[in-house]
Amino acid sequence: MSNLIQSLFSRIRFREAGTLLGLILIGAVFAWQSETFLTAPNIINILQQSAINACIALGMTLVIISGGIDLSVGPVAALSAVLGAAMLVAGVPVPLTILGALGVGVACGFVNGALITWGGLQPFIVTLGGLSLYRALALIYTGGTPIFGLPDEFRALTNGAWMGVPNPVIAVGILALLVWVILTKTPLGEYFMAVGGNPEAARIAGVPVTLTKLAAYMISGLMAAVAAMILIGRLGAAEPTLGTLWELDAIAAAAIGGASLMGGRGSIIGTLIGAIILGTLRNGLTLMNVQAFYQLLATGIIIIVAMLIDKLTSGKQG
Amino acid sequence: MQHFLKGALAASVFALSLGMSQAQDLAPLNSDSEPDRMDWSELEAKFGPLPAPPAGTKVGGVSKTLTNEYWRSLGEGYQNVATALGIEFVYQAAQSEGDQLGQLSIAENLISQGFNALLFSPQSDANLIPAVEAATAAGIPVLNVNDAVIPSATHYVGNVQKGNGVNVANWFIANRPDGGKVAVIEGQPGVYAAGQRTAGFTETINAPGNFEVVASVPANWSREEAFNAAATILQQHPDLIGFYANNDGMALGVVEAVKAAGKQDQVAVFGTDGVSDAYAAVRAGDLTGTVDSFPVLTGEIAMEVALRLMAGQDLPRVVATPQALITKDNVETYATTDMAALRAALMAQ
Numbered sequence: 001m002s003n004l005i006q007s008l009f010s011r012i013r014f015r016e017a018g019t020l021l022g023l024i025l026i027g028a029v030f031a032w033q034s035e036t037f038l039t040a041p042n043i044i045n046i047l048q049q050s051a052i053n054a055c056i057a058l059g060m061t062l063v064i065i066s067g068g069i070d071l072s073v074g075p076v077a078a079l080s081a082v083l084g085a086a087m088l089v090a091g092v093p094v095p096l097t098i099l100g101a102l103g104v105g106v107a108c109g110f111v112n113g114a115l116i117t118w119g120g121l122q123p124f125i126v127t128l129g130g131l132s133l134y135r136a137l138a139l140i141y142t143g144g145t146p147i148f149g150l151p152d153e154f155r156a157l158t159n160g161a162w163m164g165v166p167n168p169v170i171a172v173g174i175l176a177l178l179v180w181v182i183l184t185k186t187p188l189g190e191y192f193m194a195v196g197g198n199p200e201a202a203r204i205a206g207v208p209v210t211l212t213k214l215a216a217y218m219i220s221g222l223m224a225a226v227a228a229m230i231l232i233g234r235l236g237a238a239e240p241t242l243g244t245l246w247e248l249d250a251i252a253a254a255a256i257g258g259a260s261l262m263g264g265r266g267s268i269i270g271t272l273i274g275a276i277i278l279g280t281l282r283n284g285l286t287l288m289n290v291q292a293f294y295q296l297l298a299t300g301i302i303i304i305v306a307m308l309i310d311k312l313t314s315g316k317q318g
Numbered sequence: 319m320q321h322f323l324k325g326a327l328a329a330s331v332f333a334l335s336l337g338m339s340q341a342q343d344l345a346p347l348n349s350d351s352e353p354d355r356m357d358w359s360e361l362e363a364k365f366g367p368l369p370a371p372p373a374g375t376k377v378g379g380v381s382k383t384l385t386n387e388y389w390r391s392l393g394e395g396y397q398n399v400a401t402a403l404g405i406e407f408v409y410q411a412a413q414s415e416g417d418q419l420g421q422l423s424i425a426e427n428l429i430s431q432g433f434n435a436l437l438f439s440p441q442s443d444a445n446l447i448p449a450v451e452a453a454t455a456a457g458i459p460v461l462n463v464n465d466a467v468i469p470s471a472t473h474y475v476g477n478v479q480k481g482n483g484v485n486v487a488n489w490f491i492a493n494r495p496d497g498g499k500v501a502v503i504e505g506q507p508g509v510y511a512a513g514q515r516t517a518g519f520t521e522t523i524n525a526p527g528n529f530e531v532v533a534s535v536p537a538n539w540s541r542e543e544a545f546n547a548a549a550t551i552l553q554q555h556p557d558l559i560g561f562y563a564n565n566d567g568m569a570l571g572v573v574e575a576v577k578a579a580g581k582q583d584q585v586a587v588f589g590t591d592g593v594s595d596a597y598a599a600v601r602a603g604d605l606t607g608t609v610d611s612f613p614v615l616t617g618e619i620a621m622e623v624a625l626r627l628m629a630g631q632d633l634p635r636v637v638a639t640p641q642a643l644i645t646k647d648n649v650e651t652y653a654t655t656d657m658a659a660l661r662a663a664l665m666a667q
Contacts, residue, residue, distance in 0.1 A: 036430055036431055039430075041430055042427075042430055045426055045427065045430060048426075049419075049422075049423045049426065052419065053419075139508075142508075143507070143508065144506070144507045144508025144509075145508045146442065146443055146444050148346070148443075148444070148469060231419075234447075234448045235444045235445065235447050235448065236444070236447050237443070237444035237447065238444075239418075239442050239443075239444050239445070240508075241416070241418070241442065242418060242445075244416035244417070244418065245416065245417070279423070282420065282423050282424075282427075283423065283427050286410060286423070286424050286427040286428070287427055287431065289408050289410070291384070291410070291411075292383070292384065292410065292411050292412055292413045292420075292424075293384070293413070295413065296413050
C-alpha cells in the first residue's frame with residue numbers, strides 16, 4: 001500500500017502540479033474572502049458536491065484519452081437511475097439492484113462503443129444520438145414523472161459517512177484509484193494512450209484497437225451509472241430529467257486536468273483536481289453571494305486560462 | 319395520495335412511519351389538495367400583525383433561474399419585505415432551469431452559513447431533498463415556495479395551480495353561454511403545475527356539457543411549439559372558439575397562429591402567469607386574458623410567512639397565494655406596481 005502511495009506521488013508530474021497550484025490559488029482567494037470557506041464542514045461540502053462530476057469525469061477522461069468523446073453520460077445516468085429506482089421500489093434486493101443499474105450503464109456504453117468501432121461512426125455523432133435516445137427511454141419508461149420512495153436501506157449507503165467523510169466521496173476516491181491503476185499500471189492503460197495518440201500506429205503495433213475503444217465507452221457508461229446510484233440515494237428519488245449537461249461539466253474537468261481532446265493525453269489526478277476546482281468555484285462564489293451568471297463567467301475564464309497555460313507549457317503541439 | 323389521509327388506512331400508515339425520520343411522518347404533500355391550508359388573505363385576521371423580526375435575522379432564498387422574469391419578480395417581493403424590516407437577505411438561483419445539481423449545491427452552501435430561514439423554489443420535486451433534510455436537521459425552517467412540490471415539505475407557500483385553469487374555464491362558461499369547441503396547449507408533460515392547470519380547466523369546462531375539449535397537446539412551454547400546435551388544431555377545427563395555454567409564452571405563440579388564420583374575432587386565447595408581455599398583449603387586444611399569480615406579492619407573502627414561522631406561529635402546512643383572471647376590463651387595476659393597492663384590490667375581489 002505504501003509503495004502504491006509513493007509511486008502515486010512520484011507520478012504527479014508538472015502539468016498536474018500546475019492544476020493543483022491553480023486549485024490552491026483559487027482556494028486562497030476564497031479563504032481570504034469568506035471565513036466559512038476553510039471550515040471542515042465546508043471542505044466536505046465541496047468534496048461531496050464534486051463527487052458526482054468527478055465520477056463521470058473519470059470515465060470521460062479514458063474516452064478522451066482514447067481519442068473519443070461521450071456526450072451521452074447524463075441520459076445514461078438518468079436511464080440507469082429510473083430503472084434502478086423502479087427495481088428498488090418493486091422490492092428487488094439492494095445489491096442486485098445496484099448490479100442491475102450498473103449493468104444498464106455498461107450496456108449503454110457497449111452500444112455507443114459498438115456503433116463507433118464496428119459501425120465506423122464518429123464518436124461525437126453516435127453519443128449525440130445517444131444523448132437523445134437514452135433520455136427518451138428514461139422519459140418514456142417513467143411517463144415523465146419522478147420515482148419516489150426509495151428504501152432507507154439503499155439511501156443509507158450514500159448518506160452514510162466514514163470518519164466524517166461521506167460515503168460517495170470515499171466511493172469515488174476508490175474508483176479513481178482503480179482507474180488510475182488501470183491507466184498507469186496495466187497494458188490496457190497503454191492501449192488507451194496508444195489508440196488515442198495514433199490509431200494507425202497502434203493497430204500496426206498489434207494493439208486491439210476495437211476492444212480498447214469498447215472498454216473506454218463501457219467504463220464511461222459504468223461511471224455514469226455509479227454517479228446515478230449516488231445521486232438517487234442522496235435525493236431519495238429518481239427523475240428522468242436528471243443529468244442534464246453533465247457531459248459538459250465532465251469534459252471541462254478533464255480538460256482543466258490536462259486531457260487533450262485530440263486524444264493520447266490526459267491524467268486521472270488532473271481530472272480529479274479539475275472536478276474539485278469546478279466544485280470549489282461554485283461553492284466559493286455562492287459563499288461570497290456572487291450571482292449565477294457571474295459564476296458561469298468564472299467557470300468559462302478558468303477553462304480558457306487552463307488551456308492557455310497548457311499550450312504555453314506543452315510547447316508547440318496543440 | 320390524499321386518499322391515504324382518510325379511512326382506516328391512515329392508522330396503519332402512521333404506525334409504519336413511526337420508525338422513520340421526522341420529515342417522513344407527514345403525508346407526501348399535494349399543494350393543491352392538502353387539507354391543512356389557508357388563504358393568504360386570512361393571515362392577518364387569524365394570526366395578527368406581522369411580528370417584528372429580532373435584530374440580525376438572516377433569510378436566504380434559492381430559486382430556479384434569473385433568466386425567467388417570474389423568479390426575478392419573486393426575489394423582488396422577498397427583498398421588499400427584507401428592506402422594509404431591515405433584515406439581511408440573500409437571493410441565489412441556478413444557471414438555468416435544467417441545472418438541478420447546481421441548485422442543490424447553492425442550497426447546501428447557504429445552509430452552512432447560518433441563515434434563520436430558507437425559501438426554496440426547487441427545479442424539480444426531488445432535487446433539493448438533501449438540502450431540506452440538512453436544514454431540518456440543523457433546525458432551520460424551510461419554505462417550499464411555488465411550482466415544484468417537495469413531497470416532504472413541512473411548509474408550502476404558492477399558487478393553487480388547479481385554480482388557474484378553473485378561472486379560465488369559468489370565463490368561457492360565463493361569456494360563451496352557447497358552448498363550443500376549445501383546445502388546451504399544455505406545458506411539459508409530467509410537470510405538476512402543467513398537469514393541474516390542464517385538469518382544472520378540463521374538469522370545469524366539461525361540467526356544463528355544451529363545451530368540447532377537442533385537443534389537449536403538450537408544447538413544452540415553448541412559444542414556437544405552441545404556434546405550430548395551434549396552427550394545426552385550427553386547421554382541423556375551423557369552428558374552434560378558444561384556447562387555454564398553461565403559460566403566457568405559449569399563449570403568445572397561440573395568438574400569432576390565431577392571427578395568421580385570421581380568426582381573432584372568433585377565438586379567445588388565455589394564458590397563465592401574468593408576465594409583462596402578456597399584459598401588453600391583453601391591453602392591445604391580442605390576448606383575451608391571463609391568470610396572474612402576482613410573483614412580487616407572492617414573494618412578499620412567502621417572506622412574511624417565513625417571519626411568522628420564525629416567531630413560532632403555528633401556521634397551516636399550505637398558504638395559498640393570490641391569483642386573478644386579467645382581461646381588458648380589469649387590466650389597469652392589476653397592472654399597478656404599488657403592492658399595497660394590489661393587496662387591497664385582491665382583498666376586495
